Amino acid sequence: NAGVTQTPKFQVLKTGQSMTLQCAQDMNHNSMYWYRQDPGMGLRLIYYSASEGTTDKGEVPNGYNVSRLNKREFSLRLESAAPSQTSVYFCASSPWTSPETQYFGPGTRLLVL
Amino acid sequence: GENVEQHPSTLSVQEGDSAVIKCTYSDSASNYFPWYKQELGKRPQLIIDIRSNVGEKKDQRIAVTLNKTAKHFSLHITETQPEDSAVYFCAQGKVASNYQLIWGAGTKLIIKP
Numbered sequence: 001n002a003g004v005t006q007t008p009k010f011q012v013l014k015t016g017q018s019m020t021l022q023c024a025q026d027m028n029h030n031s032m033y034w035y036r037q038d039p040g041m042g043l044r045l046i047y048y049s050a051s052e053g054t055t056d057k058g059e060v061p062n063g064y065n066v067s068r069l070n071k072r073e074f075s076l077r078l079e080s081a082a083p084s085q086t087s088v089y090f091c092a093s094s095p096w097t098s099p100e101t102q103y104f105g106p107g108t109r110l111l112v113l
Numbered sequence: 114g115e116n117v118e119q120h121p122s123t124l125s126v127q128e129g130d131s132a133v134i135k136c137t138y139s140d141s142a143s144n145y146f147p148w149y150k151q152e153l154g155k156r157p158q159l160i161i162d163i164r165s166n167v168g169e170k171k172d173q174r175i176a177v178t179l180n181k182t183a184k185h186f187s188l189h190i191t192e193t194q195p196e197d198s199a200v201y202f203c204a205q206g207k208v209a210s211n212y213q214l215i216w217g218a219g220t221k222l223i224i225k226p
Binding site for chain 1: 119122145147155156157158159162202204206211212213214216217218219
């Protein structure tokens with residue numbers, strides 16, 4: 001099992017550009033999450049998907065959209081990137097048997113100039 | 114709103130000594146308290162968790178204690194080793210929110226040789 005995978009690992013964008021961060025898990029997990037991590041601020045939830053076909057806003061959803069494409073894949077889109085979105089983005093998933101136990105992907109480091 | 118305060122932000126201990134990190138939460142409905150370890154440049158990984166129906170849990174050199182009355186929980190690492198150097202995050206979750214986790218800001222633990 002690859003677990004949770006994310007692409008790309010690193011990306012540089014100019015202000016106003018758009019991009020999609022990809023996340024996939026091969027553990028048959030129901031729930032998936034997108035977080036951003038900024039220095040000294042821990043992890044903040046952007047969006048989550050409790051099951052295939054559903055998505056909900058987290059703590060910091062502004063400027064982002066998500067798509068739960070199928071049970072395996074959960075993508076995060078930045079329509080018009082801003083320097084404030086410079087961060088490390090982590091995707092996570094959790095199984096229905098223990099939804100509280102989250103497994104993280106390796107992260108995507110995003111720099112917006 | 115709900116939040117988790119984590120202290121200290123940085124902790125430096127001599128190798129072989131003990132380290133204690135404390136988190137305080139505000140939501141009395143919280144019933145799940147995990148601790149994650151994040152090594153430099155890596156993803157967060159669950160190291161231990163505790164539920165509100167127990168007061169203490171141990172796993173080899175690490176332990177977590179929970180005081181529901183005072184709304185705080187702590188991570189204890191004994192006989193610290195160089196590989197314990199990392200950033201540690203506490204979090205809290207509850208059934209009512211499908212275990213969406215609220216995260217502390219993190220503690221950078223430095224083990225001095």
